[in-house]
Amino acid sequence: xxxxxxVYAYSADPISRAGVESQLRFQPDLRVVPDEHLSEAVVAVxxxxxxxxxxxxxxxxxRRHGLxxxxxxxxxxxxxxxxxxxxxxxxxxVRRSEVTSDKLTDLVKRAAxxxxxxxxxxxxxxxxQVSHMQNAVLTPRGLRLAGLSAREVAIxxxxxxxxxxxxxxxxxxxxxxxVKNVLHGVTTRYQLRNRxxxxxxxxxxxxx
Numbered sequence: 714x715x716x717x718x719x720v721y722a723y724s725a726d727p728i729s730r731a732g733v734e735s736q737l738r739f740q741p742d743l744r745v746v747p748d749e750h751l752s753e754a755v756v757a758v759x760x761x762x763x764x765x766x767x768x769x770x771x772x773x774x775x776r777r778h779g780l781x782x783x784x785x786x787x788x789x790x791x792x793x794x795x796x797x798x799x800x801x802x803x804x805x806x807v808r809r810s811e812v813t814s815d816k817l818t819d820l821v822k823r824a825a826x827x828x829x830x831x832x833x834x835x836x837x838x839x840x841x842q843v844s845h846m847q848n849a850v851l852t853p854r855g856l857r858l859a860g861l862s863a864r865e866v867a868i869x870x871x872x873x874x875x876x877x878x879x880x881x882x883x884x885x886x887x888x889x890x891x892v893k894n895v896l897h898g899v900t901t902r903y904q905l906r907n908r909x910x911x912x913x914x915x916x917x918x919x920x921x
């Protein structure tokens with residue numbers, strides 16, 4: 714980035730926090746910021762034994778402060794914890810037993826430019842969970858991880874192509890009321906203004 718990355722370190726355990734800060738403080742590419750200058754931080758490093766409820770609340774608090782690049786140093790976690798920390802916005806994860814100054818510095822610098830990293834075994838576990846969720850939970854309900862059902866995708870694609878309600882109904886063998894209800898459901902669920910806004914949102918988010 715050309716400048717020292719401002720990084721904020723946190724742990725509920727003062728000794729763990731001091732340990733993380735000491736690993737970061739003397740790195741030439743990093744600048745550790747104190748609590749009173751939290752708003753200056755670009756990356757946060759949170760150390761915890763497990764990603765329990767208190768830890769997830771800290772992660773949520775940091776995100777509410779505008780810190781959306783968070784690295785978690787954790788003692789242990791199970792498969793359920795893995796999903797939870799990803800949902801909480803963690804972009805980098807390292808086990809406490811594997812952390813070094815160089816490793817932590819590299820994670821911070823990569824997070825600062827928008828990169829994410831999980832240990833290979835945890836990434837493999839996450840992908841298996843995602844696959845299981847899609848196949849066992851979402852697909853039987855006609856849903857996708859992208860958040861739209863196959864029917865919603867088909868209708869939005871035709872809206873994007875310029876077709877009106879009656880034309881979409883004819884192409885997909887739905888009633889016009891069904892098309893309207895589907896579009897209303899999408900706009901309501903994602904708090905969008907109208908069908909044009911729904912198409913723009915779906916395109917931007919890679920849903921269609």
